[in-house]
Amino acid sequence: MSGIHERHTGAAATIRKRPGRPRDPIAEQRILDAAINEFLERGAARFTMDGVARRAGVGKSTLYLRWADRDALLVESVRARSRSIEAVDTGSLRGDLIQLTTNLLRFLLEPVGYATFRITVDAVANPAYENVAKELAQRHRHAARRVFERARERGDAIDEAAVDPVVECLYGAVTMQVLNRGLGRPFASDSDLATRCTSTVDLVMRLLEP
């Protein structure tokens, strides 16, 4: 069972295996949540296994049974929480792009999403976070690529040269929204957030016309 799970997470390299010791999924989730909160509160430099253990109410040894070190734990916490953004398939390019940017903006304005973002920014200067930052970037790139592939399959006419720059502008605009708002100034409602994304998508989609 452990072997099957391993093949599916793709994160085997960061997990220290102890065969025969069954996992407790609830404790695991609590630890991953605690890791995100610890990171947000104390920053990368003061993020410790001790702090996470205290916060999650488990012994430090429990952590070391599963994660080799603090970076492995932090990276898996981020990885575990940033999956659903790219599950997008509305039937139209416009719909998919609106959904994708809305998911991303909503996520980045939540504490866990902001932690993800900060790890990506830290990775610019800190090699310990380089792999997870690359993995997240790849996941986003893959999601965007799928959206455009489906549009082509449906026969949409698209200026191919504009695709990458448009995706860069969309993700960039979302990032600017996060930086300008901060965690303290959320959107009044989820539909306000969606409206904001819709107007950005409608604007930059003009660049995709051949």
Add this chain to the structure above:
Amino acid sequence: MSGIHERHTGAAATIRKRPGRPRDPIAEQRILDAAINEFLERGAARFTMDGVARRAGVGKSTLYLRWADRDALLVESVRARSRSIEAVDTGSLRGDLIQLTTNLLRFLLEPVGYATFRITVDAVANPAYENVAKELAQRHRHAARRVFERARERGDAIDEAAVDPVVECLYGAVTMQVLNRGLGRPFASDSDLATRCTSTVDLVMRLLEP
């Protein structure tokens, strides 16, 4: 002399004044540089006055003569080094936008620029950096506004509704470049960097057509 300087920096609130003690501009510059490097190497959480004093080769008391605390020092370091980006006036809207984005991308890929960016990101969750982040954002907004004001004065036809989103896309695209490259993968040459910015500007400028 100290009084004149004070009026020009606009940072008087963060500076603890000791009248009668003349400033040493060379030492001051060394301290501001040391603060940036200390921040880059140790991160916000482990950034201390001690560390900066050691790095700059001055006594800790020298620091406290000028700056009330670590955040005031860090904020002034960032402020002192992020001035020239917005000095842009090429005679055309396209030229100004290319220059503005090129300056910004070049700056953000330098250690001091990246430190600025990281402080802006930290400010999302850390109130100590909120003011400097706001000030930097305002400075960028002001620079972009001036660029468009001059374009209007020259009689350029501009879709006003597109101005803010276009600026957001441009700054966002630059930010994505920084996140995707990191400090370890600089552009092969300054002209490569400028070419990258030029193609982004040429693309999104289409959105400004009325």
